[in-house]
Amino acid sequence: MTDASKDSFYRQGFMKTLGAKLVSIEKGLVKLECDFHKKLTQQHGYFHAGVLTSLADVACGYAAHSMMPAGSEVLSVEFKTNFIRPAKAAKIIATGEVIKSGKTLTFCEAKVTDETEEVIFATMQATMICLKK
Amino acid sequence: MTDASKDSFYRQGFMKTLGAKLVSIEKGLVKLECDFHKKLTQQHGYFHAGVLTSLADVACGYAAHSMMPAGSEVLSVEFKTNFIRPAKAAKIIATGEVIKSGKTLTFCEAKVTDETEEVIFATMQATMICLKK
C-alpha cells in the first residue's frame, strides 16, 4: 500500500513542478516538504496560497489512499483551506491525517507549517473518494 | 486599478510556473487561462486539483483587487473548492467574480471550466481581505 502510494505520488507531474518531496507515509498520516523557490511565490514573494493548498491536498490524498484497499485510486471531492499567516519560510511541511476512513469517503485534515512544524500557515479539511479499479 | 492588478499578477512567480495567462480584468470579474502540460498533472494525467484551485484563487483575488481603492493589496483569507469532474482538457479557464465587496472583506466565487466555458471542473467560494498600504 505504501509503495502504491509512493508510485502514485511520483506519477504526479505537478509534484515535480513544485519540487515537493514525500517525507513519510504511515497508515493514515503523510508528510511532504517543499523548499522555497521564486517559482512558487505570490505577489509579495511568499509561498503562494495555491502551493500551500496543493501540498495539503496531496498530503490528505495519500493519507486517505494509505488506508484504502490495494488497487484503489483516490480523488479529491472537495477541500477548504484557511490561511493563518503569510507563508514566509525556507521550507514548508504539509502533514495530512485521516480523521475518519469510510468505504467510499475519507475525511482528512492537513496543516502546512514552517520547518519547525510549529508555525501554522494554513489548515485544510478535505473529503477524498475511493475509486475501485 | 486594472494596471495595478496586472502588475501584481505578473509579480507572482507561481503564475509563470503554471503558464497561466490573464485573459481579462474588468471591475469585479477576472478571467485566466492555462494550457494543459504534463508538468501540471495528477496521477491519472489530468490537471491537478492544486492547479485548478490556484487559478481559481488568483481569479478571485484579482476580481476582489479590481474593486479595492488604489494602493491596496489583496490576500486570500480562505477558500473552498469542490471538484465536479476530472479536468481532462487542452486548456482550462478560471473565472472569478465578486459577489459582495466590503471595506475589509470581499466575497468571491469562481469556476474552472474547459475552453467552451460550459463543462465545469471545479467551483470555489473565497474570502479575500484588503490590506491598505
Added chain:
Amino acid sequence: MTDASKDSFYRQGFMKTLGAKLVSIEKGLVKLECDFHKKLTQQHGYFHAGVLTSLADVACGYAAHSMMPAGSEVLSVEFKTNFIRPAKAAKIIATGEVIKSGKTLTFCEAKVTDETEEVIFATMQATMICLKK
C-alpha cells in the same frame, strides 16, 4: 419522487421547530421559506447564522434527493456557508440547486435571501450522498 421528498421533509422535527415551509420542489431545485421570529435570532436580533445554514442545507438536501432513484435517502457530507450581510428580514427564502448529480455524490449550491430574492444573506456549497435502501 417529489412526494417522497415532501414526506421526508415533514419528518424532520427540526424544520417544524424553525417554522420552515416547503415552497416548491422541482427536479434539482428546491425552495423553502421561514418567517422571522424571536426564537430564531442571534445576539443582535437578526436571523441566526445557524438558521440560515440549516435552511440552505435542507434546500440542498432535497434538491439532491429529487434527482435520486426512488427509495434513496440523502445525507449531508459537508457544506460551507459564507455570510454576506446581516440577515434583517421579515422572511427568508432558501433556494437549493443541483450543480452536478452523480451516482453516489451530488454537488449543490444554495443561497438564502430576503423575500424579494435579490438581497443575498448567505451562500452555500454542499456535497450530498445518496444512501440506497
Added chain:
Amino acid sequence: MTDASKDSFYRQGFMKTLGAKLVSIEKGLVKLECDFHKKLTQQHGYFHAGVLTSLADVACGYAAHSMMPAGSEVLSVEFKTNFIRPAKAAKIIATGEVIKSGKTLTFCEAKVTDETEEVIFATMQATMICLKK
C-alpha cells in the same frame, strides 16, 4: 469579557430554541451542550446537521469573542462543516477553539461529539470578524 460573552450568548433567542447550554468559557475555548429532543431531528430521527452546525458556530463565535477587546461584537464570516457520522446521542457537546486571533479576523476550529467527547460527529473551520462598538 467572560461575562460579556455569557450575556451575549443568552441574548441569542436561537440558543434557547435549541436548548443549548454554556458549559464553560475560557480564553479562546468554549464548550456548549445540548440534549437530544425530537424537535432537533432530521428525517431519520438523529440530531439535524443544522443543529450540529449551529452549536459549532456559536462555540467558535464565543471562543473568538473571549479574546477580543471589551465592547467588541463578533460575527461569523464563514464556516465549513464536515459530517463524520450520524449524530445518534443523548447529548452533544460542541467545543470551539481559537487557532489564530488577529485584530480583525479570528480563525477557529470546533468539533461536535457525544457525551464522552470521543465520538466525533462533525468538525468545523470558521472565520469570525471583530466589530468594534
